[in-house]
Amino acid sequence: MKVIARIPVGEDPHEVVASSDGRTAYVCIYGGGSLHEINIIDLVAQKPLVNIDTRPLFGPHDITFVNGKAWFTAEGSKSIGRYDPSTAKLDWSMGTGQDRTHMIYVTGDGKKIYTTNVSSGTVSILVDTLIQPGKMAPPGARPHEDWIQTVVPTARGSEGFDVSPDGNELWTASSEVGTISIVGLSAKKLAAKIDAKVLGANRLKFTPDGRLVFISSLQSGDLTIYDARSHTEIKRLKIGHGAAGILMDPDGSRAFVACSADNYVAVIDLKALEVTSHLDVGGVPDGLAWAVQP
Numbered sequence: 001m002k003v004i005a006r007i008p009v010g011e012d013p014h015e016v017v018a019s020s021d022g023r024t025a026y027v028c029i030y031g032g033g034s035l036h037e038i039n040i041i042d043l044v045a046q047k048p049l050v051n052i053d054t055r056p057l058f059g060p061h062d063i064t065f066v067n068g069k070a071w072f073t074a075e076g077s078k079s080i081g082r083y084d085p086s087t088a089k090l091d092w093s094m095g096t097g098q099d100r101t102h103m104i105y106v107t108g109d110g111k112k113i114y115t116t117n118v119s120s121g122t123v124s125i126l127v128d129t130l131i132q133p134g135k136m137a138p139p140g141a142r143p144h145e146d147w148i149q150t151v152v153p154t155a156r157g158s159e160g161f162d163v164s165p166d167g168n169e170l171w172t173a174s175s176e177v178g179t180i181s182i183v184g185l186s187a188k189k190l191a192a193k194i195d196a197k198v199l200g201a202n203r204l205k206f207t208p209d210g211r212l213v214f215i216s217s218l219q220s221g222d223l224t225i226y227d228a229r230s231h232t233e234i235k236r237l238k239i240g241h242g243a244a245g246i247l248m249d250p251d252g253s254r255a256f257v258a259c260s261a262d263n264y265v266a267v268i269d270l271k272a273l274e275v276t277s278h279l280d281v282g283g284v285p286d287g288l289a290w291a292v293q294p
Contacts, residue, residue, distance in 0.1 A: 001267075003281055005046040009039045015062045015245075017070065018043065018291035019085070025291060026063050026070045026083075033059030033076030033100075038083065043291050050088075057081045057093060062103045067110040073101045080104065080113060080126070094147050096124045105163050105170075113147075114163060114185075116172050121156035123172060123181075124149055125188050150188045154181035160203035160246075164228065165210040171228075173201035173215045180204075180215070180226070194231050198224050205246040205255070207270060214268075216243035216257055223257055223266075225273060235273050239266040247288035258285035 010029030018025045023044055029037035029051075038052040038060055054060050059076030070083040074093070078101055082092040098117030101124070105114040113126040126147045133141035157176030163169070169191070170183040178199040184191040200219020206212070206228065213226040223237040240259030243266075247256040255268040256279075265279040265288070 001277070001279060003279070007041050007046060007048060009041070009048070010035065010037050010051070013039070013287070015287035016289045017063045017065045018289050019065050019070075020068070022291045022293035024049065024085070025289065026065070026072075028060040028063050028072060028287075030059055030061045030075070033061075035059065038063070038070070038072065044293070052083060052088075052090075054081060054083075054090065057090070064104055064106050066106040066108060069110075071104060071106045071113070073104045073115060075100050075102055080115065094126065094149075096126075096149065096151075098122055098124060098151065102159055103161055105161070107167070114161070114170055116154075116158045116161045117151075118157060118159050118175075120151075121154055121158055121174075123152045123154055123158065123161070123170060123183055125152065125183075125185070126150075152183050152188060152190055154183070154190065155179050155193070157201075160201055160205075160215065162205045162213070164206055165208065169228075171204055171206070171213055173198050173204045175199070175201045175219075180213075182231075192231065194226075196224065196226070196233065198222075202244050203246045205248055207255070208248055208250055208252045212270075214246050214255060214257075216246055218242045218244055218260065221259070221261070223268070237268070237273070237275060239268075239275055240264070244286045245288040247290065250290070256288055258288055260284045260286055 014030040025041040027039040036055045040049040057074035063072040084091040099119035111128040115124045131146045155174035157174040158172045161172035178197045180194040180196045182192040200217040202218045215224045225235045240262040242261035245258040257266045267277045
């Protein structure tokens with residue numbers, strides 16, 4: 001529970017993720033949609049490695065690591081991209097056509113992608129589909145992959161989101177109107193909307209058991225806790241002057257919430273639902289990630 005290293009990155013770092021083996025980290029250099037770098041860090045030697053130029057994809061913001069590859073949103077290009085560390089190249093991208101494609105979730109098999117599109121007030125559901133050649137296809141035509149997108153209206157300002165551990169629901173909170181939208185992922189439709197009054201909502205995360213949902217607010221500094229089944233508010237904690245990134249301990253004991261305005265990370269006991277300590281990290285903390293090394 002101490003800071004063990006500080007490693008330089010680009011001028012506007014946002015989200016961060018570690019590789020599955022815990023040896024490297026990837027940091028998006030965002031610039032409000034104008035910059036075009038992902039910085040790679042050696043977590044063992046604790047030093048910078050290389051900077052990836054993501055152009056023509058601008059504004060990399062959120063990032064996740066699935067199936068040996070780094071998948072990221074490119075907000076400035078209304079797109080999603082993918083980086084393959086084995087080839088050191090961007091190997092795939094797709095446009096969403098939505099404004100401010102901001103946060104991303106990729107299923108473990110790499111076949112489904114979910115994003116929130118903040119200014120459009122939508123969620124994108126992208127499914128990797130195998131297309132067979134049609135009757136008019138030329139001789140020797142092969143089956144190929146085709147990502148099919150479904151756009152689900154939620155609420156303008158939908159930003160922070162998470163998928164329930166059972167994979168059935170996607171919850172997203174709107175910073176502008178303070179509602180929580182719940183999308184049924186089988187039907188690919190809006191299933192419910194909660195007037196949660198979480199204005200300034202920044203991030204949203206399920207607890208590992210799927211029982212509770214945490215929503216942070218940059219505006220109020222509150223951490224709002226909802227019961228996932230009953231859709232009712234359980235508790236509202238004042239944890240600082242501006243709450244941002246949320247990270248759940250996989251063992252279900254703790255949550256970590258970045259309090260950007262206070263330069264610390266608040267540690268929450270998931271049983272007592274109380275703040276137990278702070279990690280003074282400085283530097284306006286925001287994105288959080290685990291790095292687990294064998």
